[in-house]
Amino acid sequence: MLNPAIEIQILAVLVAVSCTLSGVFLVLRKMAMMSDAISHSILAGIAIAFLYVGDINSPLLIIGAALTGVVTVFLVELLKQTHLVSEEASIGLVFTFLFSVGVIIISRYAGNVHLDIDAVLLGEIAFTPFNRLIIANIDFGPKAIYIITAILSLNITYIYLFYKELKLVTFDPTLATMLGFSPVIIHYSLMGVVSITAVGAFEAVGFILVVALMVVPPLTAYLITDNLSNMIFISCFIGVLIGIVGYQMAYVFDVSIAGSMATVAGIIFLVVFLVSCWKKSSFGRQQRNNNIN
Amino acid sequence: MLWGSYMLNDYTLQMVLLGSIILGITSGMVGTFAVLRKQSLMGDAISHSALPGLVIAFLLTSQSASYILLIGAFAASLLSTFIMMLIVKYSNITYDGALAIILSVFFGMGMVLLSVAQKLPGASQAGLNKFLFGRAASILYADVIMMLGLGILVLFIIILFWKEFKLLCFNNDFGESLGLPMMFFDIILTSLLVISIIIGLQMVGVILMSVMIIAPPVAARQWTNKLNKMILLAGFIGALAGVGGSFISSIVPRMPTGPTIVIMNFIIVLISLVLAFERGLLSRIIRRKQKINSILAKQILFDCYKSFKKEEIISIKQIMDNLILLSAKKKKQLRYYLLKKGWLLITNDKTEITKKGLEEILERGVLCA
Amino acid sequence: MTEIVLDIQKVTMIYNEKPVLWDLNIKVPAGHIIGIIGPNGAGKSTLLKSILGIIKPLTGRILLFGKNNKANRKRVAYVPQRRIIDWNFPISVLEVVMMGLYKKIGWFKRPNTKDKTIAMEALKKLGMEKYSHRQIDQLSGGEQQRVFLARALVQEADLYIMDEPLQGVDAVTEKAIIALLNELKKQGKTVIVVHHDLQTVTEYFDWLILLNVKCIVYGPKEEVFNKQNLKETYEKEAIRIDEQNGLEEDKNKLMTKKISVMG
Numbered sequence: 001m002l003n004p005a006i007e008i009q010i011l012a013v014l015v016a017v018s019c020t021l022s023g024v025f026l027v028l029r030k031m032a033m034m035s036d037a038i039s040h041s042i043l044a045g046i047a048i049a050f051l052y053v054g055d056i057n058s059p060l061l062i063i064g065a066a067l068t069g070v071v072t073v074f075l076v077e078l079l080k081q082t083h084l085v086s087e088e089a090s091i092g093l094v095f096t097f098l099f100s101v102g103v104i105i106i107s108r109y110a111g112n113v114h115l116d117i118d119a120v121l122l123g124e125i126a127f128t129p130f131n132r133l134i135i136a137n138i139d140f141g142p143k144a145i146y147i148i149t150a151i152l153s154l155n156i157t158y159i160y161l162f163y164k165e166l167k168l169v170t171f172d173p174t175l176a177t178m179l180g181f182s183p184v185i186i187h188y189s190l191m192g193v194v195s196i197t198a199v200g201a202f203e204a205v206g207f208i209l210v211v212a213l214m215v216v217p218p219l220t221a222y223l224i225t226d227n228l229s230n231m232i233f234i235s236c237f238i239g240v241l242i243g244i245v246g247y248q249m250a251y252v253f254d255v256s257i258a259g260s261m262a263t264v265a266g267i268i269f270l271v272v273f274l275v276s277c278w279k280k281s282s283f284g285r286q287q288r289n290n291n292i293n
Numbered sequence: 294m295l296w297g298s299y300m301l302n303d304y305t306l307q308m309v310l311l312g313s314i315i316l317g318i319t320s321g322m323v324g325t326f327a328v329l330r331k332q333s334l335m336g337d338a339i340s341h342s343a344l345p346g347l348v349i350a351f352l353l354t355s356q357s358a359s360y361i362l363l364i365g366a367f368a369a370s371l372l373s374t375f376i377m378m379l380i381v382k383y384s385n386i387t388y389d390g391a392l393a394i395i396l397s398v399f400f401g402m403g404m405v406l407l408s409v410a411q412k413l414p415g416a417s418q419a420g421l422n423k424f425l426f427g428r429a430a431s432i433l434y435a436d437v438i439m440m441l442g443l444g445i446l447v448l449f450i451i452i453l454f455w456k457e458f459k460l461l462c463f464n465n466d467f468g469e470s471l472g473l474p475m476m477f478f479d480i481i482l483t484s485l486l487v488i489s490i491i492i493g494l495q496m497v498g499v500i501l502m503s504v505m506i507i508a509p510p511v512a513a514r515q516w517t518n519k520l521n522k523m524i525l526l527a528g529f530i531g532a533l534a535g536v537g538g539s540f541i542s543s544i545v546p547r548m549p550t551g552p553t554i555v556i557m558n559f560i561i562v563l564i565s566l567v568l569a570f571e572r573g574l575l576s577r578i579i580r581r582k583q584k585i586n587s588i589l590a591k592q593i594l595f596d597c598y599k600s601f602k603k604e605e606i607i608s609i610k611q612i613m614d615n616l617i618l619l620s621a622k623k624k625k626q627l628r629y630y631l632l633k634k635g636w637l638l639i640t641n642d643k644t645e646i647t648k649k650g651l652e653e654i655l656e657r658g659v660l661c662a
Numbered sequence: 663m664t665e666i667v668l669d670i671q672k673v674t675m676i677y678n679e680k681p682v683l684w685d686l687n688i689k690v691p692a693g694h695i696i697g698i699i700g701p702n703g704a705g706k707s708t709l710l711k712s713i714l715g716i717i718k719p720l721t722g723r724i725l726l727f728g729k730n731n732k733a734n735r736k737r738v739a740y741v742p743q744r745r746i747i748d749w750n751f752p753i754s755v756l757e758v759v760m761m762g763l764y765k766k767i768g769w770f771k772r773p774n775t776k777d778k779t780i781a782m783e784a785l786k787k788l789g790m791e792k793y794s795h796r797q798i799d800q801l802s803g804g805e806q807q808r809v810f811l812a813r814a815l816v817q818e819a820d821l822y823i824m825d826e827p828l829q830g831v832d833a834v835t836e837k838a839i840i841a842l843l844n845e846l847k848k849q850g851k852t853v854i855v856v857h858h859d860l861q862t863v864t865e866y867f868d869w870l871i872l873l874n875v876k877c878i879v880y881g882p883k884e885e886v887f888n889k890q891n892l893k894e895t896y897e898k899e900a901i902r903i904d905e906q907n908g909l910e911e912d913k914n915k916l917m918t919k920k921i922s923v924m925g
Binding site: 040082088092096100103107258 | 328331332333334336337341380383384385386387389390392393394396397398399400401402403404405406407408409412500501503504506507508511514515546547548549551552553555556559562566572574
Binding site for chain 3: 385580581584585588589592595615616617
């Protein structure tokens, strides 16, 4: 097998791009915080699936966790429909509830299995407790990389197949309904893909980085371009950049890999943000100068 | 009973109960403003952004005393809200996107710093972990006193700026037109939010802190329309959930305090949503049914009136068919309703409007509430 | 005998436990440009939504081209209000127009060159062909509206439904839109427009629907557009039976009738 460092590097890049692809349409649908909600609720799904299966290595956990993502979205919609709770509040209520359920289940029933809560929550790409592949050794490589590659392919296939449907449903859901494309199907299928991606990535990099990777590259690309395909490609490019630079920096300074990637994402965003602000103001100044002349 | 009093004597439980009451009241009250301003998830972002501040404070001072870490957390959170506002103001990115960016990036930076701190010799993890995941059980008297102090400060400021905060929530533009420095009050209110969250981090941890800000106000909202009542009720509910949760988690083995409080909160919210008097789902469903019946009945009455004016004979069956009402059950319901109200005289082949029905239509119209 | 493209039968709609549409009975024949006018809250948008089948009425039904809603939906094209759209969405003018062809293209497949040509032709009709690759966040209000109209055109519908298309557009666009509507009319299509500006109503439309929760009146503008009807639409509180003074008379009538029945 390859050098462990390279394996992790590849994994980092794969995870980054998968999350980014999932995140693009999430962000365009103004549902950025849903990534946070889903990645937290997944804990409940994993806990319940674990209760049922009793084996923390079972692939059923991934399915259970992915389902929870969809359930989360469904519950949020349900709360919203009452018209008594705002969308934001609904999201906040549902995911913390599910997360609490997850923590309680783990504390009560999985107490004998040593689950390092810290690692579960913060994640560490070189430390995936559920798969018991504790250190970045040889056995770490194959399984996780294959899983992530599968997820990446899922994302690419999904976006390729449903490209125009996603565009349509996000831009004008009424027209979509009238033309016979069900916004509901697209909505939930997207959430399903996002959930599966979140589960796969979460094992490697933990909650928060999943959010960072899903949200920051697309929003950065959003500042750069106003063309959808460009936005997708630029996001992926940024994702790769984050994966490489983030990991290398973590390697060099010996700090948390996930944290380092999130920080790099933030720095890239900051730079792009400042540049776009400067461009806007100088463009504005240019306009004014032109008008005066 | 004996068992209960034994429990109450337990030092830890006492501290936890006190802490959760203070936390519940403070976050419930401050959260009311946040929820009304549609900033519910701000709490989540603020909690997560606190991490780098905590760690930097620790690294700079090499102490894990609560109040020092708190100051760091406060600074970081405040900075993050400021950046968030900048992002929304100077780009096309919407509020939800900015929240997610700040939340994840700040927390990520915190994780980097954490991994640095963990390598330092003699670094005590207890202080930091307490904030991350909430170890209510290790709340000390000193912590409670600090929470109390901050809580009172928060309360004091709310009372002091009550009118201005109310304006900020409901009628920001009006306040600006009066020349009031609404930005200043916005910052104060956000700072209060940050303080409340920092208070709660020890007890319930980063992730669960958001619910303390969101749930009590949401529940309270269902019971009242008035801000002052809502805020008091939210504080009460927050405390109630806090006490209930702490109690249950102390009785049931291996129930972590934080999540239990969250579940209590959620249960109260659900109950409120369903059962509250006016807004509650149950009462809404009942009212809606009644309203639909009354409107359909009015429409039938109206049609009768029209045929009465044209001096035509019409049967009830014809009318209901014209309206394309579907189920037989519905039709039966309506017949009964109309007869009860005395508006129509219904026989098998014809239907006549009565004087009462006439009066109903002409004097009260069709749209009476 | 002209086809009735839209047949609204005894439609009542409620929202938040109050009626927003009451006992509507409207038959719209083909080949006209029809304006729906009425005060705010009169239920105009609700009416459009129920015609499109997005919401179901409490009573009554709506027939499109003589049949129930869903069957004939594809013969209807909808132009929404501009303000509900996210104009920061990263797509180009051409992409928006091509959305109108998605039904024809079907799930999964990609648009081909023929589709692009159709879209470009529609843009040309609205004078927007030079903008085809421009991103929509760079358009003015009038240009946005024209893009939406092009999108409706490619659907090759028989009934066009538009929600305030002339709101906030420049004079050039307004002229272009009205020209397009007239051309559609010439082709025998029907256009139903929710309109906001009473000044231009008689100029742009040949039939009118006056709506204030209930349908005050509808028909050719010459018959319908008069002071009395307008007063009733805009000034009266919706749904009071207007013959207040008829109360006594009717009561008497009822009395005498009863007597005759009993007697």
